[in-house]
Amino acid sequence: MITVDGITKKYGKKSVPALDHVNIEIPSGVYGILGRNGAGKTTLLRIMASALAPTEGKILVDGTPIGKNIRAFRRKLGFLPQNTKLMPELNIVEFLEYMCILKGIKKKETIHSEIERLLVISGLSGERKKKLKAYSGGMLRRAGIAQALIGDPKILIVDEPTTGLDPEERLYFINLISRIGSEKTVILSTHITHDIESVCQNVCFLEKGIVKYSGKTKEAVKSVENSVWSVQIQPCEEAKIREKAILTRETYEEGKLTVRYIANESIYENSVNVKATLEDAFIFSVGGISR
Amino acid sequence: MIFLKILKKEMKYKIIFMLLFYVVYVILFVCSQKRIAYYDIFLEVISLIVASSIWGEEQSMDIVLLTDAGLKKIMIARFIAIVLALCLLPGLHTFIFSSEGTRYRLTFVYVVTIFFNCSLAVLIRTIVNDLMGSVIFSFSIYTILIFPGILFGEVGDKIRKLPFYPMFSFDIARDSDFIRNRVVVCIMSVCLIGIAYFILWYKEKKILKINV
Structure with missing residues (x-):
């Protein structure tokens, strides 16, 4: 169990905090951190990974602050930052070999077997001779996951791994995360709600550095169940609904507009109650779409 | 032990990388008979760029920070690799091709100036925490060091003649002053x-x- 205990982060003394007294409990399995761009996801992950010092607060693993034995904690940890370029001039085997040395693996045989294991997990066995600069975005992310899994860590932190990937690579990656999450604690940050809904048992909604929700993913969806409505209207009537409810989606088709909104009860004639999603729960908890 | 292994790897990658620069250098300058005229500027500018990029973006620094080796060890290993990769061939080249009288002096000038430039660029990269920003900052300081007279007038000229001034050591007349400066x-x-x-x-x- 990882505990984020009152984490606050300020960049500069008088600035608005990037994180404001964040308290969350992260059990094993895949845990999702969902937030808009600039919500503080990357800052929180970097603090959890011990790559950035918080202004206040602590990170505890099984009740022990990580600073007590940082080396032991880091050995238990795999980290894949957002949009990492890795080392473009190397091929995957050279890169992993170098990372193994940096992570303190000394024996050549151990390094060799570790690389083979990681190539299988990441599905890069057939790409071992290609330089990393020739890899596609998805392959680079898999190479990043491979380096994060060196030494078989118990905790894996992954920052927005699916951003910019094509649908097939995204699915491959999400399935890979789900598979890894069956044995480890995986903390996944993203702004793609569908990714979180499909693999995360628990989730946290972060908005401007403040936790808006933390708990089971299903419970989050349940909180807006029976409150999500869909109705077809004339485009000029949209403002009326926006005044009384939180709009989540708008779809234009043949001059008509279908809107999806969240409200305790139907606020427009012919509204149909529809199945709630995590996206609805998130938009509701952050108070609607701001742009 | 881990440090030596890292150094070995870094040396391998840096020297392969630098060889490409020297190929460019040989084609551009040696073949066009202008080697000495552009030699120092080429090397000094290259050393600033290479040393400034000792770390990639912040994200790749994070990956390194969380390893057993940590940032400090890797910085030292990379720094040694960069300095050696940058000094090795120009040092040899100067030593072989310059005239009998200036051989040692020229080699010493280049090697120490590259060492200084690399240290300066690595320090700036550590403070600035941004690749492009640190390259620009390093170039600004380098420009100030190269043109102190133009920028600061007489004061600049006086500073330029100080015994610890890192540039223009080749102009120092007395050998003992030259060695002390270097x-x-x-x-x-x-x-x-x-x-x-x-x-x-x-x-x-x-x-x-x-x-804690």
Whole structure:
């Protein structure tokens, strides 16, 4: 169990905090951190990974602050930052070999077997001779996951791994995360709600550095169940609904507009109650779409 | 032990990388018979760029920070690899091709100036925490060091003649003054890299202190 205990982060003394007294409990399995761009996801992950010092607060693993034995904690940890370029001039085997040395693996045989294991997990066995600069975005992310899994860590932190990937690579990656999450604690940050809904048992909604929700993913969806409505209207009537409810989606088709909104009860004639999603729960908890 | 292994790997990658630059150098300057005219500027500019990019973006620094080796060890290993990769061939080239009288002096000038430039660029990269920003900042300081007279008038000219001034040592007439200048610049370079090491040490210490 990882505990984020009152984490606050300020960049500069008088600035608005990037994180404001964040308290969350992260059990094993895949845990999702969902937030808009600039919500503080990357800052929180970097603090959890011990790559950035918080202004206040602590990170505890099984009740022990990580600073007590940082080396032991880091050995238990795999980290894949957002949009990492890795080392473009190397091929995957050279890169992993170098990372193994940096992570303190000394024996050549151990390094060799570790690389083979990681190539299988990441599905890069057939790409071992290609330089990393020739890899596609998805392959680079898999190479990043491979380096994060060196030494078989118990905790894996992954920052927005699916951003910019094509649908097939995204699915491959999400399935890979789900598979890894069956044995480890995986903390996944993203702004793609569908990714979180499909693999995360628990989730946290972060908005401007403040936790808006933390708990089971299903419970989050349940909180807006029976409150999500869909109705077809004339485009000029949209403002009326926006005044009384939180709009989540708008779809234009043949001059008509279908809107999806969240409200305790139907606020427009012919509204149909529809199945709630995590996206609805998130938009509701952050108070609607701001742009 | 881990440090030596890292150094070996870094040397391998840096020297392969630098060989490409020297191929460009040979084609551009040696073949066009202008080797000495552009030699120092080419090497000094290259050394600033290569040393400034000792770290990639912040994200790749994070990956390194979380390993057993940590930022400090890797910085030192990479720094040694960069300096050796940059000094090896120009040093040899100068030593072989320059005239009998200036051979040692030229080699000493290039090697120490590259060492100084690399230390300066690595320190700036450690402070600025941004690749492009640090390249621009390093170039600004380099320009100030190259043109002190133009920028600061008489004061600049006076500073230029100080015994520890890192540039233009080739113009120093007396051999003893020349050697003293180069030794002092070497010590200054070690101090710069020492400050960069201290900054990284403090950064790592701060993370530990708060998380206890």
